[in-house]
């Protein structure tokens with residue numbers, strides 16, 4: 580790069596750069612925050628990805644629970660292509676009928692037709708807006724979150740995330756109290772009339788696929804009713820049909836006041852939102868965003884819901900989840916198996932780093948991880964039995980290899 584004060588005319592500059600290998604003609608670097616696999620997918624379809632050499636990978640990770648209806652689903656691609664050719668963006672100062680269509684279809688499929696929808700662009704942003712709305716509504720500041728929670732990385736969302744390593748000093752606040760996840764003791768003391776919101780994941784994702792018990796969620800509902808605190812269910816990872824019900828907390832029979840969503844909502848197109856119970860009143864300017872609810876995001880969201888409905892993907896998630904869990908039990912060798920539907924955590928009593936490495940590079944299968952010892956499966960809701968079998972076979976072989984290595988090392 581030419582530094583300030585370097586004298587070179589344009590022709591000279593081009594000549595100098597032309598002499599350098601391409602890697603050196605680099606004006607800027609990516610901020611290096613992601614450890615990367617040395618894999619570059621160039622094409623994807625259904626539950627598979629291909630790299631430039633044509634190697635096929637089975638995707639049991641769904642790009643982190645994002646790919647809900649399958650990669651490049653033809654209906655999804657067609658809907659987005661056609662919308663792009665008509666109009667892709669205008670601001671929230673005009674009618675965007677796709678927003679209402681999305682709200683109608685979401686309300687119907689999720690069983691929340693009486694709730695309103697506010698659209699944004701990501702999970703963290705959905706939680707920010709949920710907190711803000713709860714605070715406006717109650718006039719209070721205190722937030723109760725739970726141990727091992729993950730709610731995002733923006734200011735408010737990271738403050739309610741139980742990971743000090745990602746909370747910058749500017750995000751740290753005394754308004755947040757962390758109580759034990761699934762703990763019933765201490766809720767009365769922790770949730771008070773000063774609490775504006777209680778936020779909880781129906782199934783903790785980053786926290787290791789920890790399922791909230793019915794008793795815990797019901798106790799939170801009761802205590803929020805007693806104190807007037809707003810109950811926010813973070814469905815960003817465990818929502819959108821992944822567990823076999825639209826939202827995982829619906830297994831516990833509770834109603835949330837606000838539900839946050841993102842990830843599977845757009846099958847890869849960035850979109851997030853909150854479903855808001857009828858008692859919250861909207862007013863102009865209370866919440867807002869430039870990109871939230873744009874034509875393309877809504878089109879992606881509508882296509883996802885249409886495909887989920889027409890291809891019965893929630894029922895498939897339920898069926899394939901049971902199939903996978905039964906298969907994993909037969910393979911054995913784990914410490915604990917947790918989850919619901921296609922949100923599965925397999926915890927071992929050893930680090931799963933080598934196991935996942937073996938699955939990825941020898942068996943060409945993507946999986947996720949939580950902590951050091953838990954494999955996280957978050958595949959597309961359209962996963963098939965054949966694909967589940969491929970994973971079970973590979974897992975079994977990898978565990979045999981793991982045991983052999985252990986024996987050699989001991």
Ligand code: PLP
Pocket residue numbers: 701702703704706729730731732780784785813814815816817841842
């Ligand atoms: N909430 C939960 C439960 C999540 O798992 C995540 C992301 O992993 C988020 C919020 C943040 O979502 P995003 O990365 O879209 O901001």
